[in-house]
Amino acid sequence: MESTVRVAVQGEIGSNSDRAVQQMLPGAQVVPCESFTAAFDAIHDGQADLALIPVENSSAGRVADPHLLLPGSDLHIIGEHFLPIHFDLVAIPEATFETIQTVRSHVHAFGQCSQLMREREWRRHVSADTAGAAREVALLKDPSIAALAPVGTAERFGLKVLRSHVEDSAQNATRFVLLSPKSTITDTKPAITTLLFRVRNVPAALYKCLGGFATNSVNITKLESYQLGGTFFASQFYIDIDGHVEDTSVQLALEELEFFVTDLKILGCYPAHPYRGNLDEPSCERHRERA
DSSP, X not given: OOTTOEEEEEBOTTSHHHXXXXXXXXXXXXXXXXXXXXXXXXXXXXXXXXXXXXXXXXXXXXXXXXXXXXXXXXXXXXXXXXXXXXXXXXXXXXXXXXXXXXXXXXXXXXXXXXXXXXXXXXXXXXXXXXXXXXXXXXXXXXXXXXXXXXXXXXXXXXXXXXXXXXXXOTTOEXXXXXXXXXXXXXXXXXXXXXXXEEEOSSTTHHHHHHHHHHHTTOOEEEEEEEEOTTSSOEEEEEEEEESOTTSHHHHHHHXXXXXXXXXXXXXXXXXXXXGGGGTTSSOOHHXXXXX
16 A cells, blocks of 8 residues: 555544554555544545544444445445554643543543443543544643543643553454445455345345355354334345455355345455454453554
């Protein structure tokens, strides 16, 4: 990947999304965006070449907005990255644990640091992103306000760390997907293939859709449903599978799938990140050292 590539992210410089870009695409130009919609639009408007977007966290679960935006975006997944996530509780130098009354951060950060927030019963203020929350604390200069921010953010804004690694789990990690306006099928294996489809209006349609993956020993690692047309009928699905589209087992599974679905679309076939091989390990120390 050329070092001059422009990558849109939701959040400011210093946010976890920014850190993910620097790990995945060293030297890339980060294009900060206020919202996920703005990050998607940055590609369509020519302000960015790619976007790196978080889609799920091991502690807090799915990131809702990207899942809603992706099906209609005409963008393709060309890569993934797993970023170990660690948070510091930061505040101005005069602050102490006893002075804190309110904590600022991204809504997903609160879900990843829920134990601390329950213990202290602090008020929550949702900010646009984690680095932005730290910047707000520095500007407000109020000893009653702290932020949940990425490791290293305190020094950047002249703040102090009240407590480090306040996330609920030491194995906390976020999965990002790299989006491009051009479809690129990887030659690299192992690979992940992402599919989007609508089920036909027949009994047990979803059961029949997934049966082909089971009979052909294709592992489904993610399954999401979407409501369409303002109804409560979940008739569109997003799935990630272990395997390359050219694998015989995957091709056979897709042949069975096509009998029961409409609008089948391959959103991407891209290299599986090495982190996937460590998801069952009891410790992520190696990944923490790289973070």
